[in-house]
Amino acid sequence: MSVPVTIPTPLRGYAGGQKTVSVDGTTVGEVLGALTTQYPNLRQHLFAEDGQLRSFVNVYLNDEDVRYLKYVDTPLQDTDTLAIVPSVAGG
Amino acid sequence: MTLLLDRIQLMALQQHVEGTYPYEGGGLLIGRADEQGRKVVTEIKPIENQRAIEDQHNRILIADQMYREGETYADNKGLLLIGFFHSHPDHPARPSEFDREHALPWWSYLIVSVQQGHSADVLSWELREDRSAFEAEEIVLRDV
Numbered sequence: 001m002s003v004p005v006t007i008p009t010p011l012r013g014y015a016g017g018q019k020t021v022s023v024d025g026t027t028v029g030e031v032l033g034a035l036t037t038q039y040p041n042l043r044q045h046l047f048a049e050d051g052q053l054r055s056f057v058n059v060y061l062n063d064e065d066v067r068y069l070k071y072v073d074t075p076l077q078d079t080d081t082l083a084i085v086p087s088v089a090g091g
Numbered sequence: 092m093t094l095l096l097d098r099i100q101l102m103a104l105q106q107h108v109e110g111t112y113p114y115e116g117g118g119l120l121i122g123r124a125d126e127q128g129r130k131v132v133t134e135i136k137p138i139e140n141q142r143a144i145e146d147q148h149n150r151i152l153i154a155d156q157m158y159r160e161g162e163t164y165a166d167n168k169g170l171l172l173i174g175f176f177h178s179h180p181d182h183p184a185r186p187s188e189f190d191r192e193h194a195l196p197w198w199s200y201l202i203v204s205v206q207q208g209h210s211a212d213v214l215s216w217e218l219r220e221d222r223s224a225f226e227a228e229e230i231v232l233r234d235v
């Protein structure tokens with residue numbers, strides 16, 4: 001199953017300049033894993049050294065933050081879309 | 092690494108962050124990349140700080156929904172979200188460790204130092220690709 005993933009503007013250069021990439025997977029985690037296999041330079045910006053998503057990287061399944069679902073284990077349907085949304089923060 | 096903005100845009104974002112003083116203020120930079128790879132600001136979009144008021148003296152957060160709306164707005168106009176501006180009240184216009192940890196490459200991180208309510212230094216920064224540090228980015232002020 002292929003799911004469209006929206007890439008945030010600052011990271012599009014690491015995904016061939018594309019706004020949306022279709023990636024295979026049946027869970028959020030599988031899709032993110034496949035995405036960073038396909039585009040390895042995305043990995044360091046999405047995942048911390050411990051392999052967890054960086055705290056400021058949010059993933060939305062349609063309009064819901066997956067942290068409020070089953071996070072990376074959230075299952076996907078073939079009509080779903082994922083969006084990677086950075087928390088824009090400063091201090 | 093160069094960011095181009097005009098004097099009216101600069102004045103508008105300075106006024107915005109002076110208005111939020113003593114709290115941090117900020118927003119999104121919308122624009123395009125020119126043929127030399129320079130980022131050209133076409134619009135600034137001030138956005139309300141979503142942090143709790145007791146944290147706003149040294150923290151700012153843009154709501155995810157506002158980011159998504161800003162990105163959709165830019166995409167629909169054939170433009171790009173090219174960066175984030177925010178203020179450092181009574182602190183230098185240099186990125187903090189918190190700024191670095193939350194940054195992404197290529198984007199311009201424009202910081203306005205606001206001293207006693209008045210804009211002072213305005214500097215722009217870009218994250219190194221290896222995330223290790225920010226590099227200063229040249230700001231070119233365009234005449235309107």
